[in-house]
Amino acid sequence: MEINLIFKIAAVGILVSVLSQVLKHSGREDHAFLTSLAGLLLVLFWILPYIYELFETIKKLFAL
Numbered sequence: 463m464e465i466n467l468i469f470k471i472a473a474v475g476i477l478v479s480v481l482s483q484v485l486k487h488s489g490r491e492d493h494a495f496l497t498s499l500a501g502l503l504l505v506l507f508w509i510l511p512y513i514y515e516l517f518e519t520i521k522k523l524f525a526l
Contacts, residue, residue: 467508474501 478501485494 470508471505474505477501 478498481497482494485491485497
């Protein structure tokens with residue numbers, strides 16, 4: 463896994479938490495929830511190839 467990916471994930475986490483707090487304090491809880499969900503989906507799409515590669519490696523390891 464690349465170190466840049468870890469920094470990207472950390473940056474998205476910080477940005478989403480700040481935006482979420484600002485939106486919650488301004489009374490827009492629904493927008494804060496959607497912002498958190500969007501951040502989660504973005505990070506999930508970034509790490510999905512690595513998860514797939516992990517399962518393929520485990521599959522080859524046990525020769526299933």
